[in-house]
Amino acid sequence: MREIESKARVADPGRVKAILDSLYGEGKEVHKRDHYFHLPGSLLQSLRIREYGGRIELTTKHRSRDANGENNEEFEFFAASGEYDRAVAFFHALGHEDYFVKTKDGWEWHADDAHIELLSVNDLGYFAEIEILIPFDADERVADECGKKVLSLLSSLGLSECVERRAYRDMILERRSHGMES
Numbered sequence: 001m002r003e004i005e006s007k008a009r010v011a012d013p014g015r016v017k018a019i020l021d022s023l024y025g026e027g028k029e030v031h032k033r034d035h036y037f038h039l040p041g042s043l044l045q046s047l048r049i050r051e052y053g054g055r056i057e058l059t060t061k062h063r064s065r066d067a068n069g070e071n072n073e074e075f076e077f078f079a080a081s082g083e084y085d086r087a088v089a090f091f092h093a094l095g096h097e098d099y100f101v102k103t104k105d106g107w108e109w110h111a112d113d114a115h116i117e118l119l120s121v122n123d124l125g126y127f128a129e130i131e132i133l134i135p136f137d138a139d140e141r142v143a144d145e146c147g148k149k150v151l152s153l154l155s156s157l158g159l160s161e162c163v164e165r166r167a168y169r170d171m172i173l174e175r176r177s178h179g180m181e182s
Contacts, residue, residue, distance in 0.1 A: 002073050002138065004146040005131035008159035010118065013106075013126040016157055017118055020109050027107030030117060034104070035088070036169070037096035045099055045169060049087050056084050073136060100172050113146075114153060123180075124171050128159055 010016050021027060032052045036045040050057040059076035079087060106119035106126070117129045130153045132146040154160055 001133045002136055002143065003131050003133055004143055004150060005129060006147075006150045006154060007127045007129040007164050008154050008157075008162040009164050010126040010128050010159065010162070013118060013120075016126075016128055016159070017107060019157055020107070020116060020118060024109040024111055024116070027109050027118065030104065030106055030108045030119065032104040034102040036099040036102070037091045038099040039095060040097055047091050047096055049084065049091070051081060051084065055079065055081055056087060058087055100169065100176065102168055102172060111153065114149065116153065121168055122172055123175070124168070127164065128154065128157060130154060 017027060030052075032050055035049045035051075037047040037049075038045050046060060048057075048059045048061075050059065056079050057076050058079065059074055061075070062073040102122060104117070104119040104121050106117060108118075109116045113132050115131045115133075118126065119129065120126050130150045132150060134142055134146060151160065151163075154163065
């Protein structure tokens with residue numbers, strides 16, 4: 001699937017949560033832990049293990065950006081949470097190294113085809129993330145329309161001026177390089 005997504009910094013998470021709860025019902029609590037891997041010498045993550053909802057998701061992405069935000073191809077499969085250590089060992093056996101860990105804690109909502117999350121990410125602060133999934137072979141007009149819808153939803157939350165274009169990876173690694181572990 002392709003994910004069309006954008007995120008925005010949130011200064012007042014209580015206000016945004018109240019808006020989302022009033023529009024889409026009470027948000028469901030979310031706790032995610034993402035363990036990223038990369039190949040030696042590479043600055044790009046290549047694989048991710050996400051612990052979420054009693055299972056693990058194993059993912060690789062072909063990342064890209066467009067005017068509306070991220071437009072990524074995701075390839076993933078799932079396993080029982082008890083397989084976490086084996087998945088790490090498998091990635092290490094393929095030559096990948098540990099890169100960084102990202103934690104996300106907050107709430108999620110669904111608005112038609114959009115998935116909305118309000119999350120505290122490591123020690124970076126709160127972010128609103130909005131994502132729409134489309135098939136790999138979807139027409140570019142569909143991707144563009146979904147990107148516009150994502151930005152419109154952020155705007156409806158009063159966050160259009162707070163869009164964060166940097167990847168979490170870049171923010172986390174920047175803090176790590178300055179001795180401010182996330």
